[in-house]
Amino acid sequence: MKHETDVVVVGAGPAGLFAVFQCGMVRLKCHVVDALDAVGGQCAALYPEKPIYDVPAQPSILAADLIDQLQAQAAPFNPTYHLGRQMTGLDKAENGWRCSLSDGTEIMAKVVIVAAGSGAFGPNRPPLDGLQVYEGQGQGRGVNYFVTRREDFRGKKVVIAGGGDSAVDWAISLSELAASVQVVHRRPKFRAAPESEAKLKALSESGKIELVVPYQLHGLGGANGQLHSVIVATLDGQTRTLAADVLLPFFGLATELGPIAQWGLAMDKNVISVDPASMQTSVPGIFAAGDICTYPGKLKLILSGFAEAARAAHSAYEAAHPGEALHFEHSTSMGAPGK
Structure with missing residues (x-):
């Protein structure tokens, strides 16, 4: 099966889900790929009932509830989820990237945002x-x-x-x-x-x-x-x-990047190096957000991943529409998402 979209988001954890919302706010359509069978990444798979204390305006929120709210926030933009599948191939194409999934699906995308947490994981x-x-x-x-x-x-x-x-x-x-x-x-x-x-x-x-x-x-x-x-x-x-x-x-967890390690991205200690001003990796048109990326002064916090996802989404618009100005408005000015 073949698809076309603006952005492929690799990873359906907190940073990936918020990237979908932010892409929607700048009118970019997303397909989301995750090796797990459900959205949420480690929050859903490992500790859904663990309280999280460092999400702004939430004195305490269970990990599963955070994922539910992030998925609901992204829902108005109708993302397409490809769950239980890995993105095994990433090849440059004339108008962007050819993303090959482990089930044979092929997605043509103008931009890729990698938000895959720390990669595949298991306990030490x-x-x-x-x-x-x-x-x-x-x-x-x-x-x-x-x-x-x-x-x-x-x-x-x-x-x-x-x-x-x-x-x-x-x-x-x-x-x-x-x-x-x-x-x-x-x-x-x-x-x-x-x-x-x-x-x-x-x-x-x-x-x-x-x-x-x-x-x-x-x-x-x-x-x-x-x-x-x-x-x-x-x-x-x-x-x-x-x-x-x-x-x-x-x-702790033993993690491995899997196919991501073969995509030719500059790495620093098993995570992807990015420019914090744009969240772009060493390869133009590929961006990263969340625990998968690093830069000087990086804080490994969920709230940092949210900010990185927002920056990556805006950079993705510039990459998908070169030379076209983004007339960005705050959500309070734009009205309800998806309207």
Whole structure:
């Protein structure tokens, strides 16, 4: 099947969805490609019930709700979604780019915006003997790497390993409903937002959370595939056994760019280098926004991805309509999107 459009957006996460909206506001039609079967990227696939605190005008919003609102915001511009498919080929054509998808679909586009997050992703697994026996048993049982339904952990004995934002945020959240929450970390200092770390330690002092410090994961105990305990050890070999229904190891994600790495774009440590004034990559007509791109002073925040998506959309208009002035109006002047 063949299509023609103004812009192909690669990635249907927050930055990609907002790029669709911004392109619509400058009268550019979009097709969106994502390897996942649903929109939302990591927000939807990995932590839909995780609260996000740094979206402007939203003191707290669940990741899934943010994605729902972004999709609704883009909907008036009727984007075409190609989900569950990779963009395997990107070739220069006379009037833009030939985008080849893994299912044989071909899309001709004037411009490409890459908003693919960090690429394909999966968890960094701890090196524990017998780990696989306890994986894949569903939320709230065995070893889980993501929390997709918070309620599944109600009344459970939860052990969380890690010292970053995910470990700290989920420890705080699950302490509201789990039977117990123990956080295993190799040192007293955590790598989380200062306010979150302060809340974690306050919950520890009140007895709602136990900080198991300085320890690291050492082994797992259970029977018939059912996890019963997590064994931890200090650096000098002292061990301790923690009762557990579920272990949540938060050691980050292993990511790979996949076909994007073959598109001839200038890279910096596995992300795409862009000009922050235009969000253009090293290849004219290809732009990038969100976690997939980098430039001096880059902040890896969702709100930064939104601003980058807006800049990329305006640059896309200039690339799609060279020499044609964009008479841009603010949304309050233009009226409701899509009207």
